[in-house]
Amino acid sequence: MLQAAAFYILAASAVISAFMVVAARNPVRAVLFLILTFFSAAGLFVLLGAEFLAMILVIVYVGAVAVLFLFVVMMLDIDFATLKAGSAGYLPLGGLIALAIAAQLALVGFAWVGADGAAVHLQAPMPEDTHNIAALGALIYDRYVLFFQLAGLILLVAMIGAIVLTLRHRDGVKRQNMHRQVNRSRGEAVEVIDVKRGEGIG
Amino acid sequence: MYDFVTQYGPLWGTLAAVGQILAFVIVLLLSLAFLLLMDRKVWAAVQMRKGPNTVGAFGLLQSFADFIKFVLKEIIVPAGADRPLFLLAPLLTFIFAFIAWAVIPVAPGWVISDINVGILYVFAISSLGVYGIIIGGWASNSKYPFLGSLRSAAQMVSYEVSIGFVLVTVLLMVGSMNLTAVVDAQAGGFWNWHLLSAGMLPWPAFLITIPMFVIFFISALAETNRPPFDLPEAESELVAGYQVEYSSTPYLLFMIGEYLNIVLMCALMTVLFFGGWHPPFDIAPFTWIPPVVWFAIKVVFFFFMFAMVKALVPRYRYDQLMRLGWKIFLPTSLAAVAVMGGFVVYSNAG
Numbered sequence: 001m002l003q004a005a006a007f008y009i010l011a012a013s014a015v016i017s018a019f020m021v022v023a024a025r026n027p028v029r030a031v032l033f034l035i036l037t038f039f040s041a042a043g044l045f046v047l048l049g050a051e052f053l054a055m056i057l058v059i060v061y062v063g064a065v066a067v068l069f070l071f072v073v074m075m076l077d078i079d080f081a082t083l084k085a086g087s088a089g090y091l092p093l094g095g096l097i098a099l100a101i102a103a104q105l106a107l108v109g110f111a112w113v114g115a116d117g118a119a120v121h122l123q124a125p126m127p128e129d130t131h132n133i134a135a136l137g138a139l140i141y142d143r144y145v146l147f148f149q150l151a152g153l154i155l156l157v158a159m160i161g162a163i164v165l166t167l168r169h170r171d172g173v174k175r176q177n178m179h180r181q182v183n184r185s186r187g188e189a190v191e192v193i194d195v196k197r198g199e200g201i202g
Numbered sequence: 203m204y205d206f207v208t209q210y211g212p213l214w215g216t217l218a219a220v221g222q223i224l225a226f227v228i229v230l231l232l233s234l235a236f237l238l239l240m241d242r243k244v245w246a247a248v249q250m251r252k253g254p255n256t257v258g259a260f261g262l263l264q265s266f267a268d269f270i271k272f273v274l275k276e277i278i279v280p281a282g283a284d285r286p287l288f289l290l291a292p293l294l295t296f297i298f299a300f301i302a303w304a305v306i307p308v309a310p311g312w313v314i315s316d317i318n319v320g321i322l323y324v325f326a327i328s329s330l331g332v333y334g335i336i337i338g339g340w341a342s343n344s345k346y347p348f349l350g351s352l353r354s355a356a357q358m359v360s361y362e363v364s365i366g367f368v369l370v371t372v373l374l375m376v377g378s379m380n381l382t383a384v385v386d387a388q389a390g391g392f393w394n395w396h397l398l399s400a401g402m403l404p405w406p407a408f409l410i411t412i413p414m415f416v417i418f419f420i421s422a423l424a425e426t427n428r429p430p431f432d433l434p435e436a437e438s439e440l441v442a443g444y445q446v447e448y449s450s451t452p453y454l455l456f457m458i459g460e461y462l463n464i465v466l467m468c469a470l471m472t473v474l475f476f477g478g479w480h481p482p483f484d485i486a487p488f489t490w491i492p493p494v495v496w497f498a499i500k501v502v503f504f505f506f507m508f509a510m511v512k513a514l515v516p517r518y519r520y521d522q523l524m525r526l527g528w529k530i531f532l533p534t535s536l537a538a539v540a541v542m543g544g545f546v547v548y549s550n551a552g
Contacts, residue, residue: 002212028340029287035333055322059366063329064359067336071355074340074348131318133379176521 007047014040027073035066052133223314227300234461235265237502241461241509248513275450280342283447287341292452295334295459299466302327306469307382309479309494320381321369324470328365328425331463332358335427335434338456339444350443353520354427354434360527361424367535368418371410371542372396372474385478392482397475407545410538415475417531419507422467424527426460428508430515431523468504469497476500 017036024030038061045054140148195201210218239254239261246253254261279285305320307313317323332355339351373379375396376387388395397415398408424431435443445456472478477500479493518526 026284032287032337051317051319052322055319055326058326059322059329063326063332063362067332067355067359070336071352074336075352133319178525 003047007044010040010043010047014044028070031066031070031073034069035062038062038066050132052131052136223304226303226314230300230303230462230465231458233498234458234465235269236262237465237505238265238461240502240505241512244506244509245513248510269454272450272454277450277452278447280344280447282343284341284343287337288447289452291334291338291341292448292455292459293334294337295331296455298327298330298334299459299462302466303462303469305381306466306473307385307478308469308497309492312494313382316380316382319379321373321379321384324381324466325362325366325369328463328466329358329362331425331459334456334459335444338448342444342447344447346441346446347444350434350446354444357427357431357433357523357527358425360524361421361531364417364527364531364535365421365425367532367539368414368421369474370539371414371535374539374542374546375407375411377546381473385473385480388477389480389484391480391484392477395475395477395480407542410542410545411475413534414538415471417535418471418474421527421531422464422471423508423511424523426464426467428464429512430518432517433520433523464508465501465505468501468508471504472497472500 014037017033017040020033021030021037024033038057042054042057042062045051045057193201209215242264243253243261254264257263257267279288302324304314305317305323307316335354335358336351339347339349339354342348372384376384378384378387384396393399396411398411423429427434433443435445445453448456479497481488481491481493481496
């Protein structure tokens with residue numbers, strides 16, 4: 001009973017906030033609704049017993065990705081009114097794409113047939129002594145280690161690409177060299193001059 | 203928590219759980235009132251001042267006087283501010299600061315929710331703390347708060363990375379993400395604390411754990427916007443950063459949330475590196491003191507260290523802060539994770 005109530009509350013907040021992401025007039029509020037959507041999804045993961053996935057979702061998406069997203073949207077100061085000005089013209093195309101995706105989802109939902117005996121495994125209880133973190137680790141680092149490494153490599157390449165695209169060497173930029181700064185002696189930094197009265201330093 | 207429901211039925215179980223949470227929150231708030239006073243007293247003592255000394259004996263009731271003053275003032279929302287978000291921001295800071303405490307074990311069995319992913323939960327909640335600041339800065343619709351919140355977002359995201367790696371080294375040592383298990387792994391005397399040993403691992407582990415603790419301490423300063431990393435507030439350049447437009451109760455919520463996060467970091471250091479509620483020696487005079495008191499003593503000690511750092515260290519420049527986070531702490535902690543991982547595999551195999 002309690003779990004069902006929690007599910008309906010979280011699911012409703014996920015759907016409503018996902019809709020508000022599109023409907024919100026203010027871009028910053030749209031991002032905030034996106035964050036609420038992530039958060040509700042994390043709550044649904046907890047209800048499924050996948051607490052590790054839920055925490056990772058919160059840490060990675062809510063705690064890091066969305067912060068940077070919010071950061072960019074705040075700095076850009078986008079005016080949604082001008083962006084949305086010509087959007088009515090795209091309505092037929094957009095509607096068509098939405099319809100295609102909805103049809104695909106429906107096909108998957110109704111026509112999907114599980115492998116023989118898969119349903120039994122779906123209902124099988126977790127062994128008492130394994131946490132789902134250990135189970136997930138055994139899968140990722142053992143059976144699917146190649147895919148895991150490949151995914152990591154793809155991310156690395158994307159990261160290097162982004163850095164190379166934006167890296168610009170400029171001349172004449174003053175940089176602080178901590179090592180040199182700490183290691184310089186009094187002799188090379190300070191010079192004591194005995195200034196005669198009335199003459200100054202020429 | 204859920205045990206209550208199975209034990210007393212849905213109604214009384216829920217009430218018992220709520221009562222437990224309320225009691226914990228009240229204890230936290232009361233201790234925070236005196237910790238705030240301690241912060242100011244330490245600061246004053248370093249500068250050879252007396253500090254608050256008028257309200258109550260030795261100024262003991264100063265925090266309560268401040269509280270009443272904050273609450274009785276008028277809440278001012280600037281014109282052009284995003285009103286709902288402006289008021290939501292301090293609430294977010296306040297709430298996130300409290301809910302992280304749900305998994306902190308203060309004594310054997312004294313924990314509100316003993317979940318298996320305790321470390322990750324604390325990390326997740328502390329990474330959410332940035333939203334209160336960033337939303338508050340944006341919703342104020344003013345330049346200084348906005349600059350302060352942008353700075354703080356970059357700063358907190360940077361230092362979270364190294365905090366995360368330090369947490370990973372600890373959970374590699376213990377082999378569990380449950381904070382109660384982390385504390386239990388450190389029983390039996392101070393030489394078993396994670397600062398000096400890595401549980402069952404061979405002795406040179408402290409070569410990793412002591413630097414990890416130092417990194418965690420400094421990152422905790424940066425994560426909670428304490429001096430010398432208080433750039434989001436930087437009184438001299440940003441007036442008070444994201445808090446400029448806040449007054450009365452919303453400001454109070456910001457302040458309580460901020461200090462509660464500091465105490466949370468102190469509690470985390472106690473739990474992760476200093477044996478939680480375990481006494482330094484497992485013999486008679488030390489074991490007479492109840493575990494929760496040991497926990498409190500350690501937390502107060504770390505809070506004292508935080509206060510001393512605030513009083514002694516000048517503020518970092520922004521580029522130095524970023525350099526420290528990304529070029530020194532991140533590689534060091536990443537290397538420590540790799541070494542500690544190898545260490546665990548080696549000692550389990552041999």
